[in-house]
Amino acid sequence: MKRNKIYIILLVVILAAYFGYNYIYQEHRDISAETADYTINASDFIAEFINDSETAQTKYLNKTIVIHGDITAQTDNSITLNTSIFCSLLEPNTISQDTIVSMKGRCIGYDDLLEEIKLDQCTLTKINQ
Amino acid sequence: MKHLVLTFLLLITLNITAQSKYITKTGSVIFEASVPSFEEVKATNKNTTAIINAENGEFAALVLVKGFRFKNALMEEHFNENYADSDDYPKATFKGKVTDFSIEDLNGSKKNKQYNGTITFHGKTKSLNNEVLSISKNADGSLNISGKLKLNVADFDIEIPKIVSNKLSREVDVIFEFVLTKK
Numbered sequence A: 001m002k003r004n005k006i007y008i009i010l011l012v013v014i015l016a017a018y019f020g021y022n023y024i025y026q027e028h029r030d031i032s033a034e035t036a037d038y039t040i041n042a043s044d045f046i047a048e049f050i051n052d053s054e055t056a057q058t059k060y061l062n063k064t065i066v067i068h069g070d071i072t073a074q075t076d077n078s079i080t081l082n083t084s085i086f087c088s089l090l091e092p093n094t095i096s097q098d099t100i101v102s103m104k105g106r107c108i109g110y111d112d113l114l115e116e117i118k119l120d121q122c123t124l125t126k127i128n129q
Numbered sequence B: 001m002k003h004l005v006l007t008f009l010l011l012i013t014l015n016i017t018a019q020s021k022y023i024t025k026t027g028s029v030i031f032e033a034s035v036p037s038f039e040e041v042k043a044t045n046k047n048t049t050a051i052i053n054a055e056n057g058e059f060a061a062l063v064l065v066k067g068f069r070f071k072n073a074l075m076e077e078h079f080n081e082n083y084a085d086s087d088d089y090p091k092a093t094f095k096g097k098v099t100d101f102s103i104e105d106l107n108g109s110k111k112n113k114q115y116n117g118t119i120t121f122h123g124k125t126k127s128l129n130n131e132v133l134s135i136s137k138n139a140d141g142s143l144n145i146s147g148k149l150k151l152n153v154a155d156f157d158i159e160i161p162k163i164v165s166n167k168l169s170r171e172v173d174v175i176f177e178f179v180l181t182k183k
Helices: A002-024 A042-051 A055-058 B002-017 B071-083
Strands: A038-041 A065-074 A078-081 A085-089 A101-111 A114-128 B021-032 B042-053 B058-064 B091-098 B111-121 B124-136 B143-152 B172-183
Touching: A038 A042, A038 B058, A042 A055, A042 A065, A042 A085, A042 A114, A042 B124, A055 A101, A065 A114, A078 A101, A085 A101, A085 B042, A114 B042, B021 B058, B042 B143, B042 B172, B091 B124
Parallel strands: A038 A065, A085 A114
Antiparallel strands: A065 A078, A065 A101, A078 A085, A101 A114, B021 B042, B021 B172, B042 B058, B058 B091, B091 B111, B111 B124, B124 B143, B143 B172
């Protein structure tokens, strides 16, 4: 009986160590693999922020969002949709021409200075010609 | 007719030079609160927005706190939930003015300029006086602005639990680096 007890205690210790290690050294969220909390059109998304930026920001902050919109500007590391949504890309930009796209990213907040909504860790989910 | 065209051109050029704002949306802000021989406490935000008005040296920057990335995911989670409370205070802002700013002065060389302003973080505002930053102008007309600040954690109502008090520095180094292009 004592032997069984030792085995059980050992098992608990190993499990605790395993879960403890995984908790401490957890991985960063993989935004591109997450299911989006919201899928929305760029114009509707922007309208929500123009209407009430505080409420919209609280609603979308830190959430994974898929946005369908027109590319109005782009750089090596970013894509701007409908002039007011700034998407910071996870990997360098490979889009060759201005198109309608679906971008998946995490909302990090509303930029009052330039009146833009900012997303980071963005990836392309679809290109529509 | 010639007189009219000339006046028109003059008015246009005056208008263009009167409104010179330089902007970046991808400015870098790094903060470091590491204690020697303990785990590194350092985060980088590469999505900072900064604007400077080249006419009068007025300067504003906005840092979205969720955008600070740490190497360690758990540290990032603790930072957002327990220290910065980024759900309640998603923005850190800086407003200020560079003293004696003159766009003409900058010709290739780096100049150190003094600035005054306020920084707001975690709901608290602190004033900055006679801090220094470096400005230089690039060949393509863009401006490089960089500098360093030492801020006290206590000034912003941020509590450090006793358990980790010797692993986090009370004084945080904030390093900013912006490449601003003319809009």
